[in-house]
Amino acid sequence: MDREQFLRIQSRRKFFRECAGGIGTVALAQLLAGEGRAADTGEQNPLAPRKPHFAPKAKNIIFMFMEGGPSQIDLFDPKPELRKWHGKPLPAEMTKDLRLAFTKPNAAVLASPRTFQPYGQSGIEFSDYIPHIGSCADDLCLVRSMFTDAFNHHPGQLLLFGGSIQVGRPTMGAWVLYGLGSESQNLPGFVVLSSGVGTSGGSSNWSSGFLPSTYQGVVLRSAGDPVLYLSNPAGITREMQRAGLDTLKDLNEEHYAQTGDMEIAARISSYELAFRMQMAGPELLDFSKESPETLAMYGVNEDPTRQFATNCLLARRMVERGVRFVMLNHASWDDHTDLNRKLKKNCDIADKPTAALIKDLKQRGMLKDTLVVWAGEFGRTPMVEIRNPRDADNGGRDHHPLAYSLFLAGGGIKGGTVVGKTDELCMNVTEDKVHVHDLQATILHCLGLEHTRLTFHHMGRDFRLTDVAGSVVNKMLA
Numbered sequence: 516m517d518r519e520q521f522l523r524i525q526s527r528r529k530f531f532r533e534c535a536g537g538i539g540t541v542a543l544a545q546l547l548a549g550e551g552r553a554a555d556t557g558e559q560n561p562l563a564p565r566k567p568h569f570a571p572k573a574k575n576i577i578f579m580f581m582e583g584g585p586s587q588i589d590l591f592d593p594k595p596e597l598r599k600w601h602g603k604p605l606p607a608e609m610t611k612d613l614r615l616a617f618t619k620p621n622a623a624v625l626a627s628p629r630t631f632q633p634y635g636q637s638g639i640e641f642s643d644y645i646p647h648i649g650s651c652a653d654d655l656c657l658v659r660s661m662f663t664d665a666f667n668h669h670p671g672q673l674l675l676f677g678g679s680i681q682v683g684r685p686t687m688g689a690w691v692l693y694g695l696g697s698e699s700q701n702l703p704g705f706v707v708l709s710s711g712v713g714t715s716g717g718s719s720n721w722s723s724g725f726l727p728s729t730y731q732g733v734v735l736r737s738a739g740d741p742v743l744y745l746s747n748p749a750g751i752t753r754e755m756q757r758a759g760l761d762t763l764k765d766l767n768e769e770h771y772a773q774t775g776d777m778e779i780a781a782r783i784s785s786y787e788l789a790f791r792m793q794m795a796g797p798e799l800l801d802f803s804k805e806s807p808e809t810l811a812m813y814g815v816n817e818d819p820t821r822q823f824a825t826n827c828l829l830a831r832r833m834v835e836r837g838v839r840f841v842m843l844n845h846a847s848w849d850d851h852t853d854l855n856r857k858l859k860k861n862c863d864i865a866d867k868p869t870a871a872l873i874k875d876l877k878q879r880g881m882l883k884d885t886l887v888v889w890a891g892e893f894g895r896t897p898m899v900e901i902r903n904p905r906d907a908d909n910g911g912r913d914h915h916p917l918a919y920s921l922f923l924a925g926g927g928i929k930g931g932t933v934v935g936k937t938d939e940l941c942m943n944v945t946e947d948k949v950h951v952h953d954l955q956a957t958i959l960h961c962l963g964l965e966h967t968r969l970t971f972h973h974m975g976r977d978f979r980l981t982d983v984a985g986s987v988v989n990k991m992l993a
Contacts (some may be wrong), residue, residue, distance in 0.1 A: 577830045580842060584671075616667055656922060663893050685978075701836070732840075813825075820863070894914075926961055955980050
């Protein structure tokens with residue numbers, strides 16, 4: 516078939532586009548609007564900034580995910596009553612509703628050896644393992660009444676970030692990027708930084724699910740090229756690369772005009788972003804203009820804080836440059852054995868850099884616009900877990916979804932506040948229960964997004980981060 520024969524073949528789509536006054540374009544726009552994609556996603560840059568539903572208190576979010584479930588009993592929620600039960604099993608009526616991953620309900624109680632003290636004018640109590648975080652007490656909202664529906668790691672992480680224990684849902688960062696776009700032109704709008712041994716959920720924690728792939732998290736490295744293969748191979752100049760991208764862009768734009776496929780727009784956007792990142796990436800990782808005092812405050816040049824501290828400093832530099840959502844993963848806090856040693860190890864890594872990030876944001880006037888969240892997927896039991904009888908003196912704690920703690924700071928959050936209470940043994944929440952969906956609704960509220968309106972039409976129905984539940988927790992708000 517020669518060119519003239521090809522041009523004589525007219526598809527129905529081409530007929531409507533060229534012969535019917537753009538009916539096809541109008542129809543496509545209506546379909547996109549019906550799927551919750553609105554006119555602004557029809558543009559070539561799916562990451563263009565969008566207006567929130569109402570005036571936000573925060574413009575960016577740094578989610579510090581402590582994978583594995585930090586022990587709230589040993590860090591955030593002192594329970595001296597446990598000492599009365601130490602070494603003894605709890606009555607059956609107190610444990611009958613427990614869902615446990617590994618231990619039995621009749622396991623002996625493990626009282627915490629940690630000491631707690633009040634910090635700041637608010638007098639919030641924190642463990643001796645996290646004195647630096649404690650020094651930020653007046654800027655923190657400590658939630659002691661969290662609960663979740665999942666008692667194993669991957670389901671718990673899926674629920675925390677995707678609103679459902681089903682794989683394949685868009686995650687929190689993707690939803691935020693879909694709703695607000697990004698103010699950064701040279702860096703991804705949703706960035707993932709990791710330290711430690713890696714999360715159970717892996718990439719499902721930053722997936723875009725059924726949203727266009729441009730909204731998924733981009734994993735950056737803290738040394739070398741931020742993204743593998745970002746640098747050009749030998750012999751390829753920037754001018755040669757630009758020429759190739761322009762040709763590819765023309766072809767993709769023609770295909771996009773014919774199909775309206777949002778993945779093509781996402782592909783165009785990702786290619787262009789990668790090109791711009793080649794210039795922005797090295798500058799992002801260059802700490803030479805940071806003061807020695809700042810580097811020392813974070814612990815960038817010392818062990819054991821070096822890697823996590825670098826990621827925390829990168830997070831601050833990213834939100835300075837307009838990145839909408841930064842996810843910091845540190846793993847793992849899953850201390851089934853040898854609790855005291857392992858917990859101290861992770862606290863020694865995370866305590867100082869966490870506090871430095873909050874203080875650095877505050878002194879730069881950025882904390883009021885940046886929401887910081889520090890959380891795991893669930894908590895730990897008040898009962899001991901002993902996996903080997905020979906390690907009876909080095910027990911740990913099992914997964915506990917019914918009552919755990921996390922904290923928030925920054926944009927829209929009321930500092931110096933404790934929300935919720937648990938019973939004297941930290942078995943159950945007794946006041947102001949906060950479900951994971953409530954946390955998600957509150958986070959979106961701080962960003963100016965009404966969680967019931969942030970939807971995407973897929974497979975015949977509207978989906979949202981909070982599934983079909985969730986309420987904003989007003990006690991957490993400034």
